[in-house]
Amino acid sequence: MTDTLSATGGETAGVPEFPMPRVARCPFDPPPALRSLQEEGPLARVRLWDGSTPWVVTRYAEQRALMADPRVSADITRPGYPAPAPMPKGTFASFILMDDPEHHRLRRMVQAPFTVKRVEEMRPAVQRIVDDLIDGMLAGPRPVDLVEAFALPVPSLVICELLGVPYDDHDFFQDNSKTVIRRDAAPEDRAAAGARLNAYLDDLVGRKLAEPADDLLSRLTERVEAGELSRAEAVQMGVLLLIAGHETTANMIALGTLALLRHPDQLALLRESDDPKLVAGAVEELLRYLNITHSGRRRVALEDIEIAGQVIRAGEGMIMANDVANRDPAVFPGPDELDLRRDARRHVAFGFGVHQCLGQPLARMELQVVYSTLYRRIPTLSLATELDRVPFKHDGQVYGVYELPVTW
Numbered sequence: 001m002t003d004t005l006s007a008t009g010g011e012t013a014g015v016p017e018f019p020m021p022r023v024a025r026c027p028f029d030p031p032p033a034l035r036s037l038q039e040e041g042p043l044a045r046v047r048l049w050d051g052s053t054p055w056v057v058t059r060y061a062e063q064r065a066l067m068a069d070p071r072v073s074a075d076i077t078r079p080g081y082p083a084p085a086p087m088p089k090g091t092f093a094s095f096i097l098m099d100d101p102e103h104h105r106l107r108r109m110v111q112a113p114f115t116v117k118r119v120e121e122m123r124p125a126v127q128r129i130v131d132d133l134i135d136g137m138l139a140g141p142r143p144v145d146l147v148e149a150f151a152l153p154v155p156s157l158v159i160c161e162l163l164g165v166p167y168d169d170h171d172f173f174q175d176n177s178k179t180v181i182r183r184d185a186a187p188e189d190r191a192a193a194g195a196r197l198n199a200y201l202d203d204l205v206g207r208k209l210a211e212p213a214d215d216l217l218s219r220l221t222e223r224v225e226a227g228e229l230s231r232a233e234a235v236q237m238g239v240l241l242l243i244a245g246h247e248t249t250a251n252m253i254a255l256g257t258l259a260l261l262r263h264p265d266q267l268a269l270l271r272e273s274d275d276p277k278l279v280a281g282a283v284e285e286l287l288r289y290l291n292i293t294h295s296g297r298r299r300v301a302l303e304d305i306e307i308a309g310q311v312i313r314a315g316e317g318m319i320m321a322n323d324v325a326n327r328d329p330a331v332f333p334g335p336d337e338l339d340l341r342r343d344a345r346r347h348v349a350f351g352f353g354v355h356q357c358l359g360q361p362l363a364r365m366e367l368q369v370v371y372s373t374l375y376r377r378i379p380t381l382s383l384a385t386e387l388d389r390v391p392f393k394h395d396g397q398v399y400g401v402y403e404l405p406v407t408w
């Protein structure tokens, strides 16, 4: 660090720790201390687990400007990168943690199935998956854990089909993914879980090389054979897509359902309307309001960058706190209200710039199918426990609930 507020300097005494506790009046709100920082200004210093003091960027305009700035790097191997937790040794990063041109080279190899057109072709199949799972819930005992019975299986079944991963292995990959993104897991446990996922995908890539099928992993193995991609890169992309493909959307389904159950007037709008525009808008608003990727987008400056009257020095870390940016009153009036009729499309829940979520058309479509089906088919759906007994994922890089007991 080149700034006077160095990691070891005594001047860091008053710098708040990050992440900040979510002790808000409402479990869907970002940490109040982060909101206070946002009120004070767009940038502030925070202290991480390793004593380093990167910038936290709290306001929407500055965040979008920085995420689109080529002087800002997502490369986790650069000194100054503000890692959310100790990095296990020998971690092989996927393209989400790389810069162009490497990032672009790898991303374009997997983008074809995630275009809006290709995703729309999958809508009827996703509708069938959702209907079958609801049939299963209705035929089974009550109460039931919505996470296990519905929220996890929907995106897991979809990403397995798309990638060519056998769904029968879901206990294995769901358990290991959970550990990989657990902020408070011991580094060696995260490393071991990552290694198990890598070995699993490596074996699968080997099988696709011998016997290709009509799926994304087989398309990647063709590139390995053509010499355009190393086997390790193909494996790493498989791991990234498998984790990103189910963890995020599952949390949006369960946490979104809880948020709607706590806002019955908003839930009634969804249950009583069959207008696809209202449903699409509801998905955007829930993405904005819940912003499940609550650890912030992590970056490091490649050069000195002047912004909002401050200079971010080359080599200094930045955390784009997209949860508070999505509650920035300058962009979203009355930001703490869940209002499904609001135009929330400008939210940064999928990030911004070159790393903006590759899977967003898929996530949107899955959530549209879920939110337009679940509450209409089970109109009396309700929480089967007290709110304060719901286990929230405070320790995860992705926010959500571990369990959601529901009945009807």
Ligand code: HEM
Binding pocket: 074, 095, 096, 097, 107, 159, 240, 241, 242, 244, 245, 246, 248, 249, 252, 292, 293, 297, 298, 348, 349, 350, 351, 352, 354, 355, 356, 357, 358, 359, 360, 362, 363
């Ligand atoms: C509601 C669900 C989802 C949310 C909230 C979400 C959020 C995000 C965010 C915030 C980023 C940006 C990371 C950064 O800038 O550092 C991202 C990137 C990414 N997401 Fe998602 N995501 C979701 C679903 C999915 C799905 C279903 C997939 C696909 C299988 C996916 C695949 C990816 C990939 C591959 C990247 C890296 C893109 C890149 O670096 O170029 N995501 N996601």
